[in-house]
Amino acid sequence: MSVVSSYKPRQGRNVELLLVIAAVAIVLLAYLNVELATTGEIPPGTLTLVGGYLALAIGFHLVLRWRASYADPLMLPIVTLLNGLGLVMIHRIDIANGKSIADGVALRQLLWTAVAMVIAAVVLVVLRDHRVLRRYTYLAGAIGFGLLLLPLLPVIGTSIYGSRIWIQVGPFSFQPGEVAKIALAIFFAGYLVQTRDALSVAGRKVLGVTLPRARDLGPILVAWLASLAVLVFERDLGSSLLFFGLFVAMLYVATERVSWIAIGLTLFCAGAYLAYLVFGHVQTRVLLWLDTFSPEALQASDQLAKGLMGMAAGGMFGTGLGRGRPDLTYFAESDFIVPSFGEEIGMIGLFAILMLYVLLVQRGLRTSLGTRDGFGKLLAAGLSFSLALQCFVVVGGVTRVIPLTGLTMPFLSSGGSSLLANWTLVAILLRISDHARRPLPEASAPSAVAEARTEVVKLR
Amino acid sequence: MNAPVRRLSLVVAALFASLLVSTTLIQYVFAADLNARPDNRRTLLSTFARERGEILVGQTTVAKSVPVDDEYKFQRVYDEPNLYSHVTGSYSFFGALGGLEQAENAFLSGSSDKLFYRRVSDLFTGRRAQGATIETTLDPKVQAAAADGLEGIKGAAVALDPRTGAILAMVSHPTYDPNDLATHDLKALDKNYTALNKDPDKPLVNRTINGDLYPPGSVFKVVTAAAALSTGDYTEDSELPGPAVLDLPDTTADLPNHDDRACSPSGKVTLTEALAVSCNTAFASLGMEIGADALQAQAAKFGFGDALSVPMRVTPSTVPAQMNQPQLAQASIGQYDVRVTPLQMAMVAAGVANRGVVMQPYLVQSVIGSDLSVIEAADPQELSQAVTPEVAAQLTAMMESVVEDGSGRRAQISGVDVAGKTGTAQHGEGRKAHAWFISFAPANDPQIAVAVLAEDGGVAGSEAGGGTVAAPIAKQMMEARLKR
Secondary structure (H helix, E strand, C coil): CCCCCCCCCCCCHHHHHHHHHHHHHHHHHHHHHHHHHHCCCCCCCHHHHHHHHHHHHHHHHHHHHHHCCCCCCCHHHHHHHHHHHHHHHHHHHHHHCCCCCCCCHHHHHHHHHHHHHHHHHHHHHHCCCHHHHHHHHHHHHHHHHHHHHHHHCCCCEEEECCEEEEEEECCEEECHHHHHHHHHHHHHHHHHHHHHHHHHHCCCEECCEECCCHHHHHHHHHHHHHHHHHHHHCCCHHHHHHHHHHHHHHHHHHHCCHHHHHHHHHHHHHHHHHHHHHCHHHHHHHHHHHCCCCHHHHHHCCHHHHHHHHHHHHCCCCCCCCCCCHHHCCCCCCCCHHHHHHHHHHHHHHHHHHHHHHHHHHHHHHHHHHCCCHHHHHHHHHHHHHHHHHHHHHHHHHCCCCCCCCCCCCCCCCCHHHHHHHHHHHHHHHHHHHHHHCCCCCCCCCCHHHHCCCCCCCCC | CHHHHHHHHHHHHHHHHHHHHHHHHHHHHCHHHHHCCCCCHHHHHHHHCCCCCCEEECCEEEEEEEECCCCCCEEEEECCHHHHHHHHCEEECCEEECHHHHHCHHHHHCCCHHHHHHHHHHHHHCCCCCCCEEEECCCHHHHHHHHHHCCCCCEEEEEECCCCCEEEEEEEECCCCHHHHHCCCHHHHHHHHHHHHHCCCCCCCCCCCCCCCECCHHHHHHHHHHHHHHHCCCCCCCEEECCCEEECCCCCCEEECCCCCCCCCCCEEEHHHHHHCCCHHHHHHHHHHHCHHHHHHHHHHCCCCCCCECCCECCCCECCCCCCHHHHHHHHCCCCCCEECHHHHHHHHHHHHCCCEEECCECEEEEECCCCCEEEECCCCEEEECCCHHHHHHHHHHHHHHHHHCCCHHHCECCECCEEEEEEECCCCCCCCEEEEEEEECCCCCCEEEEEEEHHHHHHCCCCCHHHHHHHHHHHHHHHHHCC
16 A cells, blocks of 8 residues: 655645744834834835835845755744844834934844844855854864953953943954854754763762762863853853853753752852952942942942832833834843833733843754754753843843843844844754754655555455 | 753743743833932923913913924913012922912812813714913902012012902012923023022012011901900990000010100090000000900901912911910000911902902912813802901001001092001011011902012112002002002
């Protein structure tokens, strides 16, 4: 009996197209909302701007159809929506600062978006199989740690508002930490996939927890020291937490040993507490976090307090886009873009945005589950978790869950390096998901035996 | 490796759950507290950047919100700033300061519950909420006459329509420019406010209703006379002793007349004559005869002790309780601890003018919504029957004689019978006396009642009584009203 399997896994490309169009439609609505609320008229360039954005998104969609037709169909629409909403909010802050679209931050952000999407598309086209990345494990590691510590170099490293996480070359400034995130995820994935057996099996058991051997502790100590260096010398708790958290999470996924998490958390808490005792800037951050409205804290910085008041002004439903005063908070378009959204679209709107991130991270983790190779699994889990952790560090910072840090909200915040890195990150996730969802090629053509009818012997 | 990835997703869920909780705490649970913080600029802005209603005097707008191109959206502008400063008050970044801006803030800002249905309709039509317009009772001509008369003088002038209680003029000098406080330049605002606040002449204080209260001096004799006539034991012709100096009981102190002379050659005066020449000794002995209770009761009937709002709060005027005879003698001529506002003395004049009925004073004629519908209109209310119509008529005749051939001749208006009373109030050794004049006109058909106060006797110095400084100002105001 010939069994011709008619089952074909759904690619979801048409769903993706519809969702992308819907995402751009939401962005268009938000843009019109801002314009009507602030200037009362629809600017002439609307069609060009939104049309251009739609063209970019559909272009990316076509690249997926061409080169990754089984890729996850939800990631691109989610990212398109987040990036577009970020553009609208940045434009809205521009208006509040009296800047037109031509000389505002939003247009630059739109250009960066285009560049980021093109680079992400190129990554998809060039990187036919994510496993290629494994070949460059140690190169990625070198690049990652190099980028991470690059801002400490004397000439190019610049300190902006206390955090030394920028490099400045000529007119260009760049936050290398964002790119380092991807390079390090690749390095950790490659390294851990090689060493996971040694790390997970060997060791003594104490109180039911298998402790690693002393020599296996090396990598985690190196990562810990590097993250402490970031915390102390770059004065950036966010990056430090992000890299160390990423490493510990991937270590746990690779080894399935809870002891790594315990060791990691202990090390981080100890390091952070030491830094708190020794360094004044860490103490200031903690004061701002725990006692935001005390006179001493307001003396140091009233940014967090202003952001909180902005969110409170928005309340449950928000003031409406274009009708609040998010510009009263410094960096309302970058570090504090989340309170800006909270003020204008309210708690409900902010919940919706957070859910978009949850959905994106969940799709990433789902990709990790579905991937067959260990490297891809680790890489997808690491990249997804780094997104989640970054959101937590940023939103937690502005809502007083943890001390405020200088990280940017992926896709929303103004900033070219952040956009480049996060679009590339999504491109890699899409590539892995294409691999995960693509049906296995048939091992060989059905043999003649399989084709042959089963003879039923008549007994009578 | 799938099991740890699944657990990792639980960690992600926990991270985001904590963010949802923190967001809810900020935007819902503690939002009201955060919004109520005094340093919350957004709350300040949302109240400040609002199109407030106008304040009208007659058909003229004296306060309005003009759209401007800054973050506060509307600039409050006061036309004729110095003339109406104490009536309008000012609307500054720190909130409404004084006057109708403060007292009628709910209507002007549009937040009043009486505008509720309008607000709901605004919500649906997408119109920005607009405040209601306040139409005052002021007569611009009377106001201008009062301001003109008080030019260069520290003092106050109030005019009432005795039949309704409508305030026709309310002027306090020195004055200030409310535009200085409505400026959007917060540094300049701070500087201006500090300067005005530190000024020893207190230009921000509305002296007509809530300055430091003043001793009324001889204008209070109208109240004493009203109390005496109301007992029924006295008439306008009752004879009183009018020596140069009255020997006060239980004390070594004496009570002299202003010029240290007897009020008449005979040493005896009628009540009418005593009022006409403002005879201290006669009224002091009269007060001691009728007693403190009668004097206090009469004062209370004229509105002393009442906490009025016009709608600005009026400091209650007082006659002290518990007085011994010498104190009562002093109080009967408006000294000792009798303390009044100019508005209160205008109410005394108006009460006499209005056949003994004191009307509740008010400054707001109507409140008009942005669609020109009347939300509230003034409804004149009787405050009290201070004296019987008969006593009022007697007092009117006596006060007419003050202007006809007494101390208040300078308030005479040709062709009009004017009733009035001068006052010169001592307030401390070596300090110039306050000059007072209260009056109403025409005596037979009163249309305006006036009280004028010139602190420290105005420019004319210590010798000047109410007759020389205050009476001419009152005259100007009455003329402005009667000349139609």
